[in-house]
Amino acid sequence: MSRFADYYTASVLSAERLTPSMIRIRFGGADLRRFVSSGQADERVSVIFPLPGQARPPQPTLINGIWSYPDEATRPQFRSYTVRRWDPAAPEMIIDFVVHEGGVAAQWALRAAPGDEVGLTMADGWYAPPVDAGWQLLVADLTGLPAAGRIIEELTPGDRVHAIIEVIDPADEQRFETRGDVTYQWLHRSGHGLTESRLPEAVRGYERPAGPGYLWFAGEAGASRTVRKFVRGELGWSADRFEIIGYWRHRKEEWLARFDAVRDEMAQALDHANTVGTNRTEVRELYDDALERVGL
Ligand SMILES: Cc1cc2nc3c(=O)[nH]c(=O)nc-3n(C[C@H](O)[C@H](O)[C@H](O)COP(=O)(O)OP(=O)(O)OC[C@H]3O[C@@H](n4cnc5c(N)ncnc54)[C@H](O)[C@@H]3O)c2cc1C
Structure with missing residues (x-):
């Protein structure tokens, strides 16, 4: 279950084709006034998408100051996107979505229209x-x-x-x-x-x-x-x-299917990497080595 400290709702103000492979979406809405930018130039947010056929994602539940989706059946999809531009005064956030086949995020972006909503969380960089x-x-x-x-x-x-x-x-x-x-x-x-x-x-x-x-x-x-x-x-x-x-x-789907077969082994490898690695890069490398050893 995903847990996160902050949750913001953002509404589409406009969606335009920036280049052949990219859709630029401007987000606004009163809730974005609370958004706390990480300030890093490669700032990432998790974008939370509506369930199929809906215009806004299900609202997460706040339990002891932490947001989450306790009901797995209505847990929406999260994807990482870059805050291309952030104007706190407006407030307005720009995110550029790559157009590609399949994908909850890419398909959402292709159809995005003013008034559609997403959730945002976990700004870092x-x-x-x-x-x-x-x-x-x-x-x-x-x-x-x-x-x-x-x-x-x-x-x-x-x-x-x-x-x-x-x-x-x-x-x-x-x-x-x-x-x-x-x-x-x-x-x-x-x-x-x-x-x-x-x-x-x-x-x-x-x-x-x-x-x-x-x-x-x-x-x-x-x-x-x-x-x-x-x-x-x-x-x-x-x-x-x-x-x-x-x-x-x-080919994420194939990779995930192969990952599922070694999920427990990889959880142990991650624990080990977190214990032995002395910084984020080392942890990432140790875990990546473990993935490579099992052909992932
Ligand atoms: C820190 C960070 C910042 C990011 N910033 C951006 C950003 O600003 N803009 C952006 O567009 N993406 C960005 N991404 C990448 C984005 O999160 C992934 O491309 C994501 O998988 C897209 O989700 P989806 O639901 O469209 O596709 P998924 O459901 O993840 O995948 C569906 C299928 O599409 C394939 N696929 C996924 N992405 C691509 C792609 N780009 N090209 C071709 N095939 C693809 C997968 O292999 C899979 O087969 C960022 C990722 C990270 C980690």
Whole structure:
């Protein structure tokens, strides 16, 4: 059962096709006045979707200050999305949804209309370049593009960034206002379930400037594993030098079915990782190693 400290209702103000693969949704509503932003540039919220055929998600129950859905039968679906822009004065939040086949979230976004409601919870984020990072490498597919865009828009003068972004169509490219010094490398027609992502090879091929840097990666889970192995195993970077996050999983249904068969074993592996790992990165790596050992 999911438990969360805060719950906000957000109403669709508008939904528009931003690029061929992306729908931009503006959310508002009085309840968003209470929203507490994590402040991180790659800010994530869990979006809670209506049950099939309904315009708003079921209301969670507040028990001892914690929200939850005690009734499994009416427990709605949660998905992680990036707060592309947040204006507390309005209040207004923008979230960009990638269009893809299937998926509660993608299908909801395709049909979203003014007045539709979602729930929001669990704002957090991870992008945190160390102060001595003289350069940054931002790497993302379409799902990471909203966060990459916000990161680029929030750079300060002197920040030196190279962004490698994989999109489906050249028309999916976006332009960002920035005070940083940013160069771009757009990859087209790969990843996204169409073909293997080319992001790992692009990371490997990137000519890293001299001196300490920082890598932020957001893309498909298998590609994120390959990049993490390169950065940890081959480059030997310490945990504070990178944030590599799997934002989605190709053929998730097949993966989940295989995961179900080893659920208990993996719960033990997670306990072990939490006990032995000395930081979030180590815990993630230990658990990922356990998954890989069972072919997941
Ligand atoms: C921190 C974080 C921030 C994120 N921010 C964003 C964001 O701002 N915008 C955004 O669009 N996504 C974002 N994502 C990714 C998003 O949560 C996933 O893509 C999610 O799986 C979509 O849910 P769904 O219900 O549409 O599909 P699911 O029910 O999860 O999956 C249904 C099917 O679609 C496939 N699938 C899922 N996502 C994709 C995809 N992007 N392309 C192709 N096939 C896919 C699955 O493999 C599965 O077969 C973020 C994820 C994280 C962890």
